[in-house]
Amino acid sequence: MTGYLVRRTGQMVLTLFLIITFTFFLVQAQPGDYASFYVLNPDLPPEVKDQIRAAFGLDKPAWQQYLIHLKNTLTGNLGVSFGNFPRPVLDVLAERVPRTLVLFLTATAVSFYIGFFLGKAIAWRRGGLFEYGATISGAMLFTAFTPAFALMMIWVFAFRLGWFPVGKFLDPLVWRGADVSANYVFGNMLLSAAAFITFALLVMLFLKRFGRRVPSVVALPILLGGALVIVVAWTLSGIGGLALDIVKHMVLPVATLTLISFAGTMLLTRNSMLETIREDYVMAARAKGLPDKQVRDRHAARNAMLPIVTSLVYSLIFAIDGSVIIESVFSWPGTGLTLLEAVRSEDLPLVMGAMLFIGTLSLLAHVIVDVLYVYLDPRIRYQ
């Protein structure tokens, strides 16, 4: 396993190197550069134009810029964003990346859960209106044109019904006079979520030691209690209203992403389930007199899950890619929007930084799934 991880890390480094190289030259291949905006001004004398170019380091030949960039990246220096001067790229990303991650991890988790749940249900009870309804509406949403669908969601739920804000990360009116920054509030929200997930995992692990089907009855009140403590703590903290404002802004993009992507998991789960249902161990589980739900969840769905987990990685990466579109439509200040703006304005360091992040995330997701498989399927071992 260790040897395997070392090998995988080596491959990751190589892949990242290729990503950096291709991205760098692709952006360079665009006509003009960041300085063009200033240089086009006819009032500037030529020597000032040259000075501006030199200030950005854009006067050097492309290969030289590339080597400098590579050296800086290796030493952990991602440079300064041209467009957000003088903020370093790392600083910009540190603000934007969590916003993207939270949005898309939540959406992926929700759509995976819904898709898996519906998929196993329709495979278990074939035929009937429920199956047709779920399959047809899921397929329609899955194939919908994302920007149009997102705009429609905004029009219906934000504009006509007014249930949710139209877009953006927060409402300036709510935040006027607040003595804390959005990053501070958001950071604390992330900490709370992490704390809750850790708590839930520990509870599950602890209950598992007792075996014998205690969980859901005992676990649920404990988990709800934990959630209540967090909610009370936020209410008392005085910045609960601000956190609620961020949550409100998240609902519509998460719902949109979930609606357009749950059908993929659902249809895949359905097909995978239809195969495992025919397996002898499912028949044996039924013959053993296990309750129907246990046969479905513990035997059929547990094995049907294995191919779905692979698709989970791809859908996560797909979602991050799609963040460019979704974040633009919802004006969500995350990595996707940042990348789009950076490419448009040829903010080279920021493009490179964003691509490095997206690349690292995709590669990490693959490794995580490969490792996860060892725990999901005891037949898999890596040498």
Place this chain on the structure above:
Amino acid sequence: MTDRSDPLLTVDGLSLSYQTRQGEVQAIRNVSFELARGSALGLVGESGCGKTSVANCLMRLLPDNARLSAGRVLLDGQDVFLLTEEEMRLQRWRRISMVFQAAMNVLNPVYRVGQQIIEAIETHNVEPTDTAARERVARLFRMVGLDPQLMERYPHEFSGGMRQRAVIAMALSCDPDLMIADEPTTALDVIVQDRILRELKAIQQQLAMSIIYISHDIGAVAEVTDVVGVMYAGRLVEMGDTADVFQTPAHPYTAALMSSFPSISGERRPLTNLPGEPPNLSDPPPGCPFHPRCAYATDVCRTEYPPQVKSGSHWAACWHPLDVTLVPQS
């Protein structure tokens, strides 16, 4: 409660068909037999003759396209087809358990072997605690000749013979009254096959459990059963004490089946091949289903289903029984 001399299982006029695109396939036609407590019954016949369908009927584990057209299955006098799904679920494994045909895939690859047996024990509350359940599994493992430590292993770490033993241990886990063994040793090599059969026989006698042994291997069935039934094209064509049936087969099909299997202890003889194929069950021939392949067939065989000829508990459904001591019942 129930009288010990009553039969444990009564199958009465059972008929089952499957709805398929090619039409209705009559998998079981008017099958009746009884099984006494603690005895071993064998069901033999070619592939597709309805043996496994009978087993699935007893467990009431039928695919959606199956239709029970007639008959009853009484377990301790209780008709299993009148039970609700939940009542039937509690009967499964507790009363009737099964060693499946394809033992290789009966164990779920993602759970430890012991856990899969404990699951059944917990469902039926056979043992009060987790520890007791584990001890029970250890005991069962020793009974079937497996090291109890193996219960912490996964199925893919087991050899074919070990898996089969584990599956037998699983079938014994809730002290069933009846165990159905559907081709339990087909996937194994002959030596392991023989050893497992002997152990199965010993366990059955030790636990005074009834067993229905389904196989196309006449030699194996002859070794472990008290009573044997021969099935052909969904019908039970001959039945009786194992020794009677195999020493003096009355039905030409039984005789043909026997002469196509080699005998180790008996005289050396060339194996005969039974010509033709079993009939298409969606359109079975009229009269005796065996007539197209039977050397003794006459006109009456082609038009009318034969009556039972009987001598004691040994009976056959044939117009021209080979064993003439069997006579029609008035």
